Amino acid sequence: MKQKDTCTRRWLVLGVGVVCLTFAMNGRAQVQTESSTTAGQATKEVKVEHGKVAYVNGNELVVKMQDGTYRHFNNVPESARVLVNGQELGIHDLKVGMTLQKTITTTTTPKVITTTQNVTGTVWHVSPPNSVILRLADNTTQSFKIPKNQKFNVDGQMTDAFGLKKGMRITATKIVEEPITQVQQEAKLTGQMPPPPSPPPAGVPILVVVEQQAAPSAETAQAAPPPALPKTGSPLPLIGLIGLLSLLSAFSLRLIRKGA
Numbered sequence: 457m458k459q460k461d462t463c464t465r466r467w468l469v470l471g472v473g474v475v476c477l478t479f480a481m482n483g484r485a486q487v488q489t490e491s492s493t494t495a496g497q498a499t500k501e502v503k504v505e506h507g508k509v510a511y512v513n514g515n516e517l518v519v520k521m522q523d524g525t526y527r528h529f530n531n532v533p534e535s536a537r538v539l540v541n542g543q544e545l546g547i548h549d550l551k552v553g554m555t556l557q558k559t560i561t562t563t564t565t566p567k568v569i570t571t572t573q574n575v576t577g578t579v580w581h582v583s584p585p586n587s588v589i590l591r592l593a594d595n596t597t598q599s600f601k602i603p604k605n606q607k608f609n610v611d612g613q614m615t616d617a618f619g620l621k622k623g624m625r626i627t628a629t630k631i632v633e634e635p636i637t638q639v640q641q642e643a644k645l646t647g648q649m650p651p652p653p654s655p656p657p658a659g660v661p662i663l664v665v666v667e668q669q670a671a672p673s674a675e676t677a678q679a680a681p682p683p684a685l686p687k688t689g690s691p692l693p694l695i696g697l698i699g700l701l702s703l704l705s706a707f708s709l710r711l712i713r714k715g716a
Contacts, residue, residue, distance in 0.1 A: 560642070586617075
């Protein structure tokens, strides 16, 4: 007996579930919603930025931009790639002096999302021009807000909210158009390795060594005797000069005596 009651309860629960599911499906069937999207003419904007690697250490990067400003990237992801001579390089492959070029393409597409809702039911209560309660085919009621200038089809005749009466079977269609703008950005990073250093011009030595002699210490300078002057003459001219002076003196005394 207990087993039979348990089976009955299970079938009863399952039956209630099926009824609820049917009602829900019927309820959804009474209000049908369809959406469609229409795209307009897309526009593209291309922006190019130039820079040069000023510092790179680990995942830290500093780039000097073309206008002289610096941009600091503190934690460059390992997945970031730059295309150099057809080869993709990571952050650890960058070198100081490498030129970078970032091309950003922005695509803007205007779109219109059109939502169409169709509902069919019997008027249960109406509060024109704001709302109406309809009894649907599954015998449930549902309240709807009446949009501005909404028209209803009553037996092939179009009327507004003020023309609705209880018991009327109506069909209404609501169309909403929502304009949106879709923006997509695509960034492409390319670069060039720094040029190799130019060779020195011909005839110019690559390395010049200049030897510097140490200055003598103070003790060495004091101990060294002064250099002797060179002997540039002999005593003979001095003797000749003395003899000439003696002759002139004797000649002068003789003239004095004659005059006396």
